Amino acid sequence: MEDKIGKVIQEIERCGTKFVRLQFVDIHGTPKNMAVPLVKPDDMEDILKDGLLFDGSSVAGFVNINESDLIIKPDPETFSHLPWRPEEKGVCRFICDIYWPDGKPFEGDPRYILKRTLEKAKNDGYEYNVGPEPEFFIVEKDEDGRIHPHDNGVYFDVEPVDQGTDMRRELVLGLEELKFEVEASHHEVAPGQHEISFKFDDALKTADAVITFKQAIKAIVDKMGYLVTFMPKPFFGENGSGMHCHQSLFKHSENLFYDPEGKNQLSQEAMYFMGGLLKHSPALACVVAPTINSYKRLVPGYEAPVYISYGLKNRSTLVRVPASRGKGTRIEFRCPDPSCNPYLAFAAMLEAGMDGIKNKVDPGEPVEIDVFGLDESGLEEMGIKTLPSSLWEAYHALEKDEVIKNALGEHIYPQFYQLKRKEWDDYRIQVFRYEQDKYLQI
Template sequence: MSDINEEKMERVIEQMVEDNIKFIRLQFVDINGTVKNIVIPFNKEDMEDLFNEGMLFDGSSIAGFVGINESDLVLKPDINTYSRLSWRPEESAVCRFICDVWTPEHEPFVGDPRSVLKKSLAKIGKMGLQYNIGPEPEFFIVDIDENGYPMPYDEAGYFDVEPLDKGPDFRRELTLNLEELDFEVEASHHEVAPGQNEIAFKFKDALKTADAVITFKQAIKAIVDNMATFDQLDYRVTFMPKPFFGVNGSGMHCHQSVFKGDKNLFSDPNSETGLSKDALHFMGGLLKHAPAVTAITNPIVNSYKRLV
């Protein structure tokens, strides 16, 4: 079950000691895209077994996973996803590993979204291809009014500055924390709708990007919650597609490319559009499979309030 480099494992364990880690979050995502985790205390002597064998958990209580008669599943940490959580206390530090979900028979669990993605990437990897995604997640920062209802925390619009835009300090703090989590933040700005923001980070291969988006959403909610507590304000963050009627909703543009070595297969500087035939066929495939893709990328009723 283990293919972990011993030297790398030792380096990560030593880094955990240096970071004063006391607790470990073993994190995964259910079929609905909801982040789940199990927290265990850090014990240096137990880490080799954890990395090599993983940790059993009850999968029957996770939406869309398994029934009660086949409840045992295994969380196996991806050693490459180690990260100290910057918003947790330094004196009792917490780290997280993103995990793959396995069966007790040492097979990738078919209901694990991350394993499904890895299987698809392995398929195109055999063709010498790398699929990259650069996301632009949008989100609202909201305040709670005297009646307990959410409302945008400012009245600014696209690319506005202070005093209309009340978000520079938020975005600065978010960017600094995200950089501590190894994000390469490319740009941040106020979006079109009141209270709406965007922080874009550099494209990477699809697996790293998928991990990053989950971390991004979790980190932003936690960081803003911490800032609101410190400032004694009731700020919240929502990635809900259409939280407010009559104004722009939030989406996540995904810039996509396929590389073969250092060559971007979607680029053709000699064509009229700058796009290659591969790029046109790729877009044709997206259009052909749009209904199925939409079911995944727009999974709730509120998604369609945004689309119309």
């Protein structure tokens, strides 16, 4: 640790960094931060070793006012400069962990929840990797304040229809400055919709990366005069934005999901892990698709993964196994969206998969037909159920699932559950233009 701290201080001194941002997320996954001015680089040493005291009672899902003191402590592994801030007297950033004043990890810190889950898997010899594919819209506002897609491009379009080529170029360059290994970028299916995919990594590093990714893209595009939204379904009649999550388990640098002698070259661990994801998917939905708007995306007809089944290359199923084998063998869970808290989402997915392995949950046979084309009788005949169709259904499914509740922990689960109930209650008492148009003449 001393060596890591020394290297960070040297880099701060070399770059003439004036401000340091200490960043964490609340229960929703919303980034929070405080900016600390550095009189001299060595000021950072005390902060890295001891952290700073702050009021946790004003942060969603943290603590009550009578227990408000918490410690924010930077993780030196997450040090980076912010490329969208001025270079002179620039700004660096650390992602932080939260502690009680006595030095114990704070159980309401979403990052701690994922670290705890990963440590549990590590004790059993497993390393958990995640590769997310967060989609987003670039939008602009008209004179009336309504948002519109910034272009009319569709999947894999090129200029001039795709108006986002230069934007994605700037985004990729900015992300590379933040040490992202970008694999590809392209226009997505809906007008104004884009995807930039980055390389899979350890789940904690990936969760940190998702938060950084969203913050960076919003900041960079804002300088171009546009807005970025990770809202799952911003426009009626168009595909929504997902965050498909590719997952794998490693042990001793070997991919445990790959078995050259297994059926479809998949190991028994891979099959059971899928079984766990499918078994717990109704409750998982509340964590990985956590908003009212998430369930406007998860409806039939827009390539949305609503059917609880798995396929080998089938994009109409909830779980998919891409064709790559060997070290690239992975399981893709398709219902998460970018509104989720990635720390909680990855922890819950891992716990679901590990429960599948522990209890040898059989996922059944793969579904290799287009499930989108089945009617209700066809789905019933094949025994295929659907994900919750609303946040109300999802949080009730979560309420009944001890594995996913335990994944969130005794501090976060009750607060998360109550927040979802309140979100639904706030929504259901609203009266929308649709209802006025439809029912006003009754």
